[in-house]
Amino acid sequence: MNDYIIGYKTKMIELLNWYILIPFLLLGLFFIVTNKKIAKYKYLFRNTILSSSKKYELAPVLRGRIYYPRYFYIPSLKQYLVYSDVDETGDFREYQNENKSDGKAYALLDETGNNLTVLQTSLSFSNRSGCFYGPASYIPLLETGRTKELPYDQIYNAALDLGRRDFEKLFIQLYTSSEYIEYINLRLLGDQIHEAGVIFKKGGKVEILLSGVRDSRMIRRFYEDRTVNDFDDYYLPDISNKETFPPSEPEIEMIRLETTNTNPFVHWRTGFNREFTIVNYRKEFSEGLQGVARYGCIPIYTLGESVGTAYVRFRARGETFRIKILEVPKISFVPAYNLGLRTFQLPKNIRTQNSLVFMESAQNGGSNRLGGGVFVVRNSTNTDSFADLPQGMTEKYFNTLPLNVQNALLNEKNGEKLLENIKKYPDQKNK
Structure with a gap:
């Protein structure tokens, strides 16, 4: 009887040990598998980021800190145009002391996502004509494919001394004799002398009528569309019956790419079938308790933000990319992250299976994000995941x-x- 009891107790102890050991073994296996999967995630500063099947790659278009990029598709050329202010200085940059040059960076891509032209200029881009305009010169990029600045055939009001009546008279004279008219914003890139201008084209000549900042002859309006990153001033001539002098129809068709995410800086870690899924978040540091108010003599504290690395599955064109994003702030106890990722695509009614998908990685505060910029999903140019590493x-x-x-x-x-x-x-x- 005693032997039976002793044997029973021994069996129970063994079972109890297994019940204790098995969860630890499973937990260890989970961490091993998780760490192995996490090893497949790559920072966006890598030059080779392949999808799971290696059929597609996530390739850089513009690198650095971007400011609300604009995306266009040009049907007649079968090309895409992307442009943005880009700040390449800051953390993790080799030449931190170099001054950022004025102007926006532009990238022209073919339908497969390969860069054709990269240009940085302080001239103002027009999606109505595909040209870049300044107060003294212009670049007919989409017309000629060249990036060299050309002088205007004629500059009117160069001294900015025309009175209101003389400006109106000259404007009407040029308007009625021109084949193409466009109003352009010259303060877009920090011009403190010229506010706006009017482009006139006739007989192959390109002319401009200038308006100054102080005694402006143009009226400023504001346009906003968050689905296409458009936050711009636009101008109309300050003349009587201005509604009877509309700009010409666009010279070239440029279709804006759209996003369904108008605020990429609040990402909720919930839901299914999402483009971006945070599968892991490793906190690096936290602000701790933050005093927010007082109730009588009693201070009230709340938990501040934490900052860490987010491991993200990105799905596009039926493929999965595994990327990791540094310095992602998160509100404590709330599944909301300042992820700063979103995509831009053609409108659904004209989108095809081969249409390009652009992804932007941006920050709305702090220093430059390592791996910030604009990226494009395109067919892989190689199938070696480590092709970007030194030999x-x-x-x-x-x-x-x-x-x-x-x-x-x-x-x-x-x-x-x-x-x-x-x-x-x-x-x-x-x-």
Whole structure:
């Protein structure tokens, strides 16, 4: 009887041990599988980011801190145009002390997503004519494919001294004798002398009638459409019966790409079938308790924001990309993240299976995001996930390097020299 009781107790202890051990084994297995999956996620500063099937890649179009980029498709050319202010200075940038040049960065892509032209200029772009306009010169980019500035055939009111009546008289004279008329914003890029202008085209000539900032002869209006990132002033001539002098119909058809997410800085970690799914979030630091008010003599505190790395599954064109985003703020106890990711596509009624999908990664505060910019989903140019790494370097070793070193190694300007130093002093890689 005693032997039976002892044997029973032994069996119970063994079962109890298994009940305790099995959850720990499963938890350990979960962490192993999770860490293995997380190893597949890549920062957006990588030059090679492939989809799960390796059929598509997420390729950079503009890198740096972007400011509400605009996206267009040009049916007649079968090309896409993307432009934005781009600030390349800040954290993780090699040349932090270089001044940012004035103007926006423009990228022209073919239908497969390959860059055809990259241009940076302070001239103001017109999606009505596909030209860039300034007070003294213009660039007929989509007409000629060239990026060289050309002088106007004639500049009217160059001294900005025309009175209201003389301006109106000259405007009507030019308007009635021209084949194409367009009103342009010249203060868009910080011009403190010229406010706006009127473009006149006739007989192959391009002329401009200028309006100054102080005694402006143009009326400013504001237009906003968050679905296409459009937040611009536009101008009309300050003349009587201005409604009878509309601008000409656009010279070229440019279709705006749209987004369904008008605020990418509030991402709720809920729902299914989402473009962006946060599968893991690793908090790096937290602001802790923050005093917000007082009730009598008693202070009231709330938990502040935390900042961490978000591991994100991005789905586009039926494919999955695994990316990780640095410095993502999160409101404590609320599943809302400042993710800063969203896509832009053609309107649904004209979208095809081959239409390009653009993804932007932006921040609404703080320093530049490492991996910020505009990206495009396109057919893969290679199937090697590690093609962007220096020859002979493994992914495992690459991931042990500091992030600023990883980023610098992928930069063609300094990558080779930096790699030589790492090979020469391998024990210094984390210093």
